[in-house]
Amino acid sequence: MTMLLIGLLLLLVAGTGTAVALSRRPLRQVMAMSANGVALALLFMALQAPDVAFAEIAVGAAALPLLFLVVLASVRMDRNPQGARNE
Amino acid sequence: MSPRPRPERRIAFAIRLRLALFALAGLCALGGALHVAGRMPAFGAHPLPYGDEINRRGVPERHVTNMVSAVNFDYRGFDTLGEEFMLLCAVTGVTVLLRGTRGEARSAQPGRVEGRPILPRSEATVLLSRVLAPLILMFGLYVALHAMTTPGGGFQGGVIAATGTLLFFAGDGYRGWRRLIRSGAMDACEGSGASLYALCGFASMALGLPFLENVLPLGTPGDLFSGGLMLVENAGVALAVGGGFVVLFIEFLEETRVEPPEEAPGDAPGHATGDAPDGARS
Amino acid sequence: MSATSSAAHWASLLPWLVAIWLFAIGLYGIVTSRNFVHLIGCLSVVQASTYVLLLAAGYRFGGVAPIYYTHKPGTPAVDPVLQALVLTDVVVGATVSALLLALVLQLHKRRGELDPEKLRPMQQ
Numbered sequence: 051m052t053m054l055l056i057g058l059l060l061l062l063v064a065g066t067g068t069a070v071a072l073s074r075r076p077l078r079q080v081m082a083m084s085a086n087g088v089a090l091a092l093l094f095m096a097l098q099a100p101d102v103a104f105a106e107i108a109v110g111a112a113a114l115p116l117l118f119l120v121v122l123a124s125v126r127m128d129r130n131p132q133g134a135r136n137e
Numbered sequence: 138m139s140p141r142p143r144p145e146r147r148i149a150f151a152i153r154l155r156l157a158l159f160a161l162a163g164l165c166a167l168g169g170a171l172h173v174a175g176r177m178p179a180f181g182a183h184p185l186p187y188g189d190e191i192n193r194r195g196v197p198e199r200h201v202t203n204m205v206s207a208v209n210f211d212y213r214g215f216d217t218l219g220e221e222f223m224l225l226c227a228v229t230g231v232t233v234l235l236r237g238t239r240g241e242a243r244s245a246q247p248g249r250v251e252g253r254p255i256l257p258r259s260e261a262t263v264l265l266s267r268v269l270a271p272l273i274l275m276f277g278l279y280v281a282l283h284a285m286t287t288p289g290g291g292f293q294g295g296v297i298a299a300t301g302t303l304l305f306f307a308g309d310g311y312r313g314w315r316r317l318i319r320s321g322a323m324d325a326c327e328g329s330g331a332s333l334y335a336l337c338g339f340a341s342m343a344l345g346l347p348f349l350e351n352v353l354p355l356g357t358p359g360d361l362f363s364g365g366l367m368l369v370e371n372a373g374v375a376l377a378v379g380g381g382f383v384v385l386f387i388e389f390l391e392e393t394r395v396e397p398p399e400e401a402p403g404d405a406p407g408h409a410t411g412d413a414p415d416g417a418r419s
Numbered sequence: 420m421s422a423t424s425s426a427a428h429w430a431s432l433l434p435w436l437v438a439i440w441l442f443a444i445g446l447y448g449i450v451t452s453r454n455f456v457h458l459i460g461c462l463s464v465v466q467a468s469t470y471v472l473l474l475a476a477g478y479r480f481g482g483v484a485p486i487y488y489t490h491k492p493g494t495p496a497v498d499p500v501l502q503a504l505v506l507t508d509v510v511v512g513a514t515v516s517a518l519l520l521a522l523v524l525q526l527h528k529r530r531g532e533l534d535p536e537k538l539r540p541m542q543q
Contacts (some may be wrong), residue, residue, distance in 0.1 A: 053430060057430060057433055060433055060471070061437070063441070063471065064441060067440075067441045067468075068444050070460055070461065071444045071445055071447060072448065074454070076454060076456045080460075090471075097474045097477075097478050097497070098478065098483060098484045098496075099484065099497070099502045100484055100486070101203075101206075101502060102474065104280065104288065104289065105292055105293045105296060105509045108300050109510060110513075112300040113300050113513060117389055117516070117520055118460065120392065121389065121456060121520045123393050124393045127248040127393065148537075151536065155451075159447065159450045167439075167443075174432055174436060175432070178476075180431040180433075182480060185477065188499060188500055188501075191500065192496050193492075202488045203486050204499035205502045205503050205506065208500055209507070220511050224510070224514050227515050227518045228517075230521070231517055231518050234521045234525055287486060287488050288484065296510060359488060388521075389520070389521075
């Protein structure tokens with residue numbers, strides 16, 4: 051039973067990891083990265099590692115996707131050639 | 138000044154060449170990888186000598202019940218010192234890179250993207266964020282404090298609390314968030330956390346013992362304040378990780394603001410030009 | 420009997436195969452990437468493969484988490500050393516990804532382009 055759960059979660063992690071690598075559009079990739087973080091945290095819980103699951107949930111599902119989204123937003127703003135942002 | 142752009146077909150050829158080389162290297166490595174995977178010890182059924190040794194000795198020797206914290210802060214405490222300073226270096230690198238180009242001025246005007254309307258914030262978002270943000274901060278504090286007894290520790294509590302402050306950003310906008318989170322305070326938080334960890338090591342050396350030797354009274358296992366010097370190290374790690382992540386968020390979110398207009402020396406940066414909620418059309 | 424034992428044999432290979440697959444697909448994403456932000460996301464997949472490998476190596480059937488708050492000391496538990504390694508790795512890996520993102524942001528400010536193929540240093 052535990053082996054079945056671990057096996058399913060491993061396949062889920064492999065699936066979301068493939069989705070992250072194969073999504074060409076950055077916004078879609080950020081959502082896949084968030085799903086990958088949650089799947090990894092569930093796998094860590096099944097492998098009896100609650101400390102690591104704590105850190106992975108907060109980092110992989112919230113903090114890191116936010117940083118990616120902010121970079122994508124900042125890249126889409128108008129910039130004049132010296133790098134200063136236009137109003 | 139910039140180089141002449143490459144034609145598309147040369148790019149496609151370069152990508153195909155690189156993919157062919159990757160496939161070749163992958164096939165060679167795959168044989169070796171599968172061979173190793175076949176010879177790996179059976180999953181879940183092989184002896185764990187170091188793990189068993191630490192599990193057997195951890196509670197009587199160190200008087201803590203969380204073995205992962207005991208390994209992180211005591212048995213392998215020196216590695217965690219290295220990790221702390223890796224974190225400090227990465228955050229310093231981000232700050233130098235981003236603040237160096239942008240300057241020290243702060244601004245509260247959001248940047249614009251062509252053709253994208255700025256929608257006002259919904260009341261459900263504001264209510265949920267205002268209710269949940271203090272709860273998550275408290276949860277992060279709880280996780281960080283329970284390092285020695287139940288699953289938790291400085292790393293986890295620090296990231297949970299840092300991510301919790303983002304709900305202030307979601308609910309009250311950039312101005313509300315910045316009013317609460319002072320950049321100077323977060324810099325001090327992170328630096329003091331990392332130096333607290335290093336000072337723990339030097340405190341042991343000052344007493345003539347090896348670096349990071351546990352010198353404080355160990356307490357009883359299962360008590361919140363057990364573990365001796367591990368508690369101080371845990372506090373250092375929580376401060377450093379929490380402060381570091383909030384500094385990262387501040388630096389990145391500042392990148393989405395526009396430059397403040399050239400102002401007379403009497404103006405202070407970042408003051409509201411009105412009471413409009415952040416994101417309304419100016 | 421042999422069917423179940425060979426199934427069990429394949430099942431016990433699954434964690435290592437998933438780790439190899441994640442590494443390979445992440446590397447493939449890096450090799451064929453046309454956007455630097457996408458590249459950093461694929462790097463985080465490669466990092467995830469190492470977490471899976473380490474934690475699977477430390478697992479024991481029927482073992483509990485190495486927290487002795489409710490269990491008596493002496494119950495068979497999983498390996499805490501590998502968990503400590505992965506714990507610090509997760510947090511520091513996120514910070515290093517943030518540093519890479521800052522570099523990408525600076526690159527975009529200077530050159531206005533996020534495509535690795537179009538950003539070659541010197542060409543005549």
